[in-house]
Amino acid sequence: MYSATEKALIASIWEKVTPHTEQWGGEALERLFAVFPQTKIYFKHVDTSPGSAAIRSHGDKVMKAIGSAAGDLDNMLTTLSSLSNLHAYNLMVDPVNFKLLSHCILVVLANHLPSEFTPEAHLAFDKFLASVAAILSQKYR
Amino acid sequence: MVHWTDAEREAINTFWAKIDHEEVGHQALTRVLVVYPWTQRYFSTFGNLSNATAIAGNPKVRAHGKRVLDALGDAITHLDNVSATYAKLSQLHSEKLHVDPENFRLLGETLIIVLAGQFGAAFTPAIHATWQKFLAVVIAALSKQYH
Numbered sequence: 001m002y003s004a005t006e007k008a009l010i011a012s013i014w015e016k017v018t019p020h021t022e023q024w025g026g027e028a029l030e031r032l033f034a035v036f037p038q039t040k041i042y043f044k045h046v047d048t049s050p051g052s053a054a055i056r057s058h059g060d061k062v063m064k065a066i067g068s069a070a071g072d073l074d075n076m077l078t079t080l081s082s083l084s085n086l087h088a089y090n091l092m093v094d095p096v097n098f099k100l101l102s103h104c105i106l107v108v109l110a111n112h113l114p115s116e117f118t119p120e121a122h123l124a125f126d127k128f129l130a131s132v133a134a135i136l137s138q139k140y141r
Numbered sequence: 142m143v144h145w146t147d148a149e150r151e152a153i154n155t156f157w158a159k160i161d162h163e164e165v166g167h168q169a170l171t172r173v174l175v176v177y178p179w180t181q182r183y184f185s186t187f188g189n190l191s192n193a194t195a196i197a198g199n200p201k202v203r204a205h206g207k208r209v210l211d212a213l214g215d216a217i218t219h220l221d222n223v224s225a226t227y228a229k230l231s232q233l234h235s236e237k238l239h240v241d242p243e244n245f246r247l248l249g250e251t252l253i254i255v256l257a258g259q260f261g262a263a264f265t266p267a268i269h270a271t272w273q274k275f276l277a278v279v280i281a282a283l284s285k286q287y288h
Binding site for chain 1: 175176193196197254255258259261262264269
């Protein structure tokens with residue numbers, strides 16, 4: 001679970017992400033597709049070329065959902081409940097991909113917030129994204 | 142044998158020339174020990190690793206980080222034969238150090254994060270992809286002699 005320091009770190013980092021959810025969310029997805037091209041199979045009907053409007057908009061959606069979880073760490077199960085259903089029953093994204101996207105999000109944070117993304121902040125965020133991934137996979141079977 | 146495009150070779154070599162082995166190695170190893178504290182099992186002789194500040198200030202961590210990055214240089218100068226270049230190192234990690242190969246992946250991911258922090262906009266998605274490919278090759282070579 002999260003110490004008070006970890007909660008504060010997650011909150012302060014996320015405050016800096018909030019004005020850039022579309023740009024940084026789009027960039028996380030762009031990195032995902034560049035580094036792990038197999039992830040594009042989940043986006044066959046979407047324009048996945050770098051900078052595409054569809055991907056920026058989707059990145060925005062993903063980051064905002066992560067933001068709502070970050071805003072209420074003690075109630076993530078509730079906050080993410082409908083997304084958990086969506087991923088389990090509709091999207092059926094293999095859970096291994098949550099780790100891949102989490103890594104790309106950490107890369108984006110390190111890239112844009114080099115002084116704030118300290119080792120302690122990195123730890124707090126890695127833990128947090130792993131929790132998000134676990135909750136999203138919870139109803140798979 | 143791994144196929145490298147000219148662009149990939151250039152991305153690897155150009156960035157390598159700009160990397161301070163000691164600083165980047167130190168940051169990467171510090172982060173691994175902080176973010177994945179169970180990795181400390183391999184460093185029981187390193188002294189104080191009790192918190193992030195202690196880890197970051199530990200001279201043995203700094204020295205070892207540099208050693209790891211120096212060794213990465215060998216792979217870079219032998220991009221067309223990383224497996225053979227790392228055969229002995231792989232054997233060492235398996236037979237003497239008994240390191241779970243999962244740790245190579247953790248260090249690889251962390252190194253990418255450190256490079257992203259250091260190079261900012263220059264660490265484009267394409268460069269990022271090239272470096273992940275390179276580190277995947279390194280990880281495969283280091284894992285190869287395990288039996």
